[in-house]
Amino acid sequence: MSDLATLQVHGTIGVLRIHNPPVNALSPKVVQGIKNAVDQFEADRRLQALVVHADGRTFVAGGDIAEFSKPGFEAKTFNGTLARIESLDRPVIAALHGTVLGGGLELAMACHYRIAVEGTRLGLPEVLLGILPGSLGTQRLPRLVGARLALDMILSGKPIDAAKALDSGLVDALVEPGGNDALLERALVYVQELLGAGKGPRRTRDRTPAMEGIEADFFDKALAEAKTKKGAYPAPQRIVRCVQAAATLPFEEGEAVEAALFEECRASPQSVAMRHLFFAERAAGKIPGVPADFTARPIRKVGVLGAGTMGGGIAMNFANAGIPVTIVETSAEALERGLGIVRKNYEASAAKGKLRPDDPAKRMALLTGSLRVEDLADCDLVIEAVFENMDIKKQVAKQLGTVCKAGAIIASNTSTLDVNILAQASGRPADFLGTHFFSPANVMRLLEIVRGDATAPDVLGTVVKLARTIGKVPVVSGVCYGFIGNRMLEPYLRESEFLMMEGASPAQIDGAIQSLGLPMGPCRMLDLAGLDVAAKVVIERGKAGGLPDDPSYRAVVQKMMALGRFGQKTGAGYYRYDGRNPVPDLEVERICVALAEQHGITRRKSSDISDEEIIERCVYPLINEGAKILEEEIAYRPGDIDLVWVNGYGFPDFRGGPMHMADTIGLQKIAARLDHYGSQRGDRHGYWSRAGLLTEMITGGHRFADWPFN
Ligand SMILES: NC(=O)c1ccc[n+]([C@@H]2O[C@H](COP(=O)([O-])OP(=O)(O)OC[C@H]3O[C@@H](n4cnc5c(N)ncnc54)[C@H](O)[C@@H]3O)[C@@H](O)[C@H]2O)c1
Incomplete structure (x- = not known):
């Protein structure tokens, strides 16, 4: 029997406990475990209710995407299990925390009640992989939050937070953060309250989706928009059709629509391509010669040399992640101009509502300008983004090799120059590598990390890890003209x-x-x-x-x-x-x-x-x-x-x-x-x-x- 999901008994309450670290993804074994636990619960008539709860830092954060590409894949086993959970004759309560995504949210919606820790995020991100939620997410979500919000959530793939989930009816109660055991305890109390109030099963499938604010041509318009804006992608138009089915057809008919359209998406070359990129992103972090358990150098402070087009944008990445940055320029004018552009950038984002009103000031406070390269002496990583000229860059590398403290990482943002030559010029080639940001550096996700012949494995590993911290997609390249x-x-x-x-x-x-x-x-x-x-x-x-x-x-x-x-x-x-x-x-x-x-x-x-x-x-x-x-x-x-x-x-x-x-x-x-x-x-x-x-x-x-x- 699978121990990835087990039934535990707390008095007269059953607890279906999912344990598949790190994110409790729904592998076939987890699904089998859930199925067995449901069998046990069904047979045990002493139990009055079932709580679904996951170990670790999150509830189920999604399906097992590798499964989608296997021959003979079908969603039926999991969907059948969800149907059985929903039809149980005693109340089922999902206790949610962390990121409740994809199959995780579909599981939660098949339960009768949902409570969530404040700050939990809930969403259906399948569209980002060129597919649609294929375990009745498109049918149950509209029944809980209404057709409009459901369509929004499934089309964007963006999660909502617990407060909005409470507001929209996706969850029934919020729980203060306090750890996993506290959540389970709270869930057990919640169950007693339900039982005390004589509440029984409340099945999502039996509900009618709220249609407030949905005009007669709502779905036609949504379909037309999906065609014009996202016509190259397989999922958006099909998602509209699924949500329309949820809003207009009985559950079983909607279920059939979703199953057929899911399969079309899954088999599409576009989805295969998008899933390939998903796995490529994971694989890119595995670097030959860098052991999985390497010790990263701590990066608490960053230095940037040059506040031009690239330097300013590079500095923003770190400030956005809460890491203080010292920016060094050659003249007060250049420094003022560079910092002024950064400030304007932040203010524009705040004006568009992409940042909170006090964010620009907070982030600017993390940036310190200087005209003295010696002020970079306490930085853990220094990136030079000065003019693209070998003589200037060699001189700068040499200077940084002297100024930077022992153990600091020195990086060049060069787009074309030989990183090995710069590394030698620094006198500390093991500490040296290339960090090739793309313009605009605060926006573009790619970071090409150039591995010099002498770059130390922990230096490379540290920068790859740091790239992820600042929201970049790191790709390691060897040294050659133009890199990859x-x-x-x-x-x-x-x-x-x-x-x-x-x-x-x-x-x-x-x-x-x-x-x-x-x-x-x-x-x-x-x-x-x-x-x-x-x-x-x-x-x-x-x-x-x-x-x-x-x-x-x-x-x-x-x-x-x-x-x-x-x-x-x-x-x-x-x-x-x-x-x-x-x-x-x-x-x-x-x-x-x-x-x-x-x-x-x-x-x-x-x-x-x-x-x-x-x-x-x-x-x-x-x-x-x-x-x-x-x-x-x-x-x-x-x-x-x-x-x-x-x-x-x-x-x-x-x-x-x-x-x-x-x-x-x-x-x-x-x-x-x-x-x-x-x-x-x-x-x-x-x-x-x-x-x-x-x-x-x-x-x-x-x-x-x-x-x-x-
Ligand atoms: N612009 C792009 O699209 C792009 C993209 C990727 C990489 N790059 C690379 O990034 C680097 C910077 O390019 P950019 O477009 O930001 O150039 P830029 O001319 O806009 O900025 C360079 C800045 O460096 C300053 N500077 C020059 N010498 C200095 C020194 N010794 N100390 C401190 N500051 C000094 C200059 O005053 C200037 O403000 C180059 O290596 C370039 O190849 C640029």
Whole structure:
């Protein structure tokens, strides 16, 4: 018998105790245990009521997502158990604490009464995995809180807190926090009160959903909105249909609707992709060479060098997590400007209601400005975000190596420079690594953590852990030009520029790429980031001898910079700007015609360049570069690469990232198209040469999903 869920007896009350640390997830064994406990309770007529209670820091926080992908998965066993709990002839009370999510909330809603510790959070986050609550969550929640709030909660996936749950009828009483035993005691008292008042079972399925404020066209409107705003995702439209079924059909009919639509979501490629990312995020924390039980260095105070675009945003991440930050600049003006932007950012968030009114002042109080690098001496971690220039950064690294206290971690936010060289310059290479934040650094979730050759395992482990504390998705990269993300971006931008010189317009290229679900194609993205910034990176790389021997390589962006077309900030780049609106600009075509002539590139009619060619030429080399990155062990796993692209570059989560998408397309097709463009274009510079890994995988019949193969 499973001991993950057991029936205990307290006088005349049965207690179904769930014990599956750390979060009491509903594995098949837990479900079996619950079923056995219900059998026992049913048979034991001495028991007057049943309390459902979980050990540890939370009630059941969700289902076992790995189960969803197993062949033959069905929700029926659990749903049947919930139905049996609901039909019990004696009252069943759920005692809730922690995070009551997904299957956990579905279990709680099948009980007759619910009490919750103040601060408990309750929600149905399935939509974030491309599915819908498939254990009658869509049918029971509307019956408890009304159709409007239920739809809101299931569509957003966002949990509500216990106070709101009480207010809306999802829970019946709140309990003061006081530990798990106190909760159980309180639940036992609550049961006695119910029994004393002669209250019996109160089944959610027998209730009618409240329809207050629900107009006749409520569901039509909700469906239309789900289609326009979330049309690429499988779940939102189906969620609307399920809640509509709950509101309009008998329970059994709604149950059938939910079961059918759940299965459609579960089997959809989008949900498979989103579940892949869920597991990739978990796996990314496992770093070869860093033992699971490593001792993290305490990070109580952080230093940031440079209060420019990145420094200010980086500092905000730590202040948001309650960690004090010292920011050092070279002049009072630069410091004042940097801190002023941070303050404005916080005030704007407070004005939008995203922060409490007193939060901006509280967070600003955690930031201390200074003009003396010596003031970083008491910091546990110092991140430099000064100009991207090797000489300046080497000097700064050396200075930090002297100033920082023993045991402090020193990090560089460089996007392109060699972290090993900087590590050596610091004189403390074991304490050194790269922390590559993405812009805006306070918003973007990705943090590429660059492991130098000499980075100590505990330094790496500490920063990965810290990244999670500040709400980032950490991905470890080895040292190479551009690390994982920007290195893969390079062939993507290269091809987008060649396509422009061949006759495709920026709008045409962006349109094709955006049809995949990226919010911006390469041209709009660079216009926003600054074509001057992008061109300087190319020029610097050229100076360091890192460019192919090809004068047409990234020629467009360099020309744009030379012409002062820096993008949105100067009102013209690959587009002309009407405010923030990009407008196609014939001047860009003239520039590309001239460049094509200069470099001997044959132009075609833009109508002869298909969206398919644009996608294949921009995205397949990017995937190929990803394969090279894996081969060189710059990235540990294909999933790490996918996380980089989804969280740092807007790659759509419903495609699971470029490497997951490669599996979906088929590696053979990708290889064949790389070969095709290579032979068509005469591949003098090796732009189309396949990663050896790709060929190996095709020969071995592998997919990236099977990584590691041996
Ligand atoms: N801007 C981006 O999108 C982006 C994205 C990722 C990484 N990065 C990297 O982040 C770093 C900073 O970039 P940024 O865009 O914030 O640059 P920025 O020019 O906006 O800011 C750099 C700041 O550093 C200050 N500074 C220069 N030398 C200093 C020193 N010795 N001590 C203290 N302060 C000093 C400057 O006064 C300036 O305010 C670069 O390495 C860059 O490659 C930038």
